[in-house]
Amino acid sequence: MQPITQTADPSAVTQPVKKRPLFGKMDVRAYTMVGALVLIWLMFGLMNDTFLTPRNLSNLFTQMSVTAILAIGMVLVIVAGHIDLSVGSIVGLTGGIAAILSNWWGLPTGVVIVGTLAAGAVLGMFQGWLVAYKAVPAFIVTLGGMLVFRGVLMGVTHSMTISISDTNFTMMGNAYFAKGFGWLLAGAAVAGMVWSTLRKRSSRQKYGFKVAPLQIDLLKMAGSSLLVIAFVLVVNSYKGIPFPIIFVIALALIFSFIATRTTLGRHIYAIGGNLEAARLSGINIKAKTLVVFLFSGLLGAIASLVLTSRLSSATISAGNMAEMDAIAACVIGGTSLMGGSGKITGAIIGALVMTSLDNGMSLMGLESFWQYVVKGSILVFAVWLDIANRKKAGK
16 A cells, blocks of 8 residues: 655645734734824814813823723623623722721721722622523623612612711822832833833744844834833823822733733633633633623722722712723723723723813813713724724635
8 A cells, every 4th residue: 555645735835924914913903092092182282271281181190090990800801702881880889888888887998998899899700600600691780780789879878979088098099109109110111111022022033933123123112111201201290190090000910911921811812702612622611701700890899999089989970881981991992892802901092092082072161962972983983993804804
């Protein structure tokens, strides 16, 4: 018997090798959003002299923190193929719990924080249990949660505004770091970006992957470093870095690490990308889904601490429509509602875009209905753009 031999497909030999794009797909989206953000700032700056002042920009970053924190958790939920419509009501309810623990019960700040975080985690875990183990669609579970949690908030607070007099608690949303700390943070951020870029480049070269020209990576590092320095210059021109921004930076780093560097993160992306393939590969889909909603509830509680401490009170309207801003921030930042793709850094940029629109339109004195029209239109456009890009990539 003659041995069977295989010959290479001539077409495979002559077929040109596809070049790696100079900029990754997600990088292009991120750079586009940064460009759009700059245009928004320039537009509002020309229309209103107050918008580009250090004081307003510092306040803008503080206002952005609640949406950004919620968007971090929402990214993981959407990537896993679900949606969470209850985070706004979780912000309201856990903020009310924090105010009750602090004002009515007189508990220390540390106990108030731990109790609020525990409440958010339990609410998120309960919803995740319904979605994962009882097979109730996430849309229905979280829509019900949005109504139930808002109703519970009105019940436990008797529909009253609860003021908080604990100065240690209120400092979380109103304090500023010394200006020297801003430069230390900027130096650490620039050094981290340079180290990460060079390490990634060296790793790709070690395993034979193509890398972008060195000039491109240097240009990226220079651009990112200039943005960091500009941020520190702006906030230091007022009072320094607002404390809520540190929450955003820390949470973005932690959950970016979880999403990109851990088995849990890879499993979450796999579940959203192809549920059946994830099941066949042995991923515990139910447990991972529960964890995703637990994270969302926990981050909702953190956002409530920031909001409640900044306002020094809890109101029944706190967190109203915050879930829509968080979803819009994710979609604008490149997270696909189809699941399987999205980046936390993109959601942070999206949150800054949404807050900039709110802030700019408020300074211009536009009526509230215009703000809803503009934000809703942008959300629909971002989803349409995502679907169009997916269809184009599939051809």
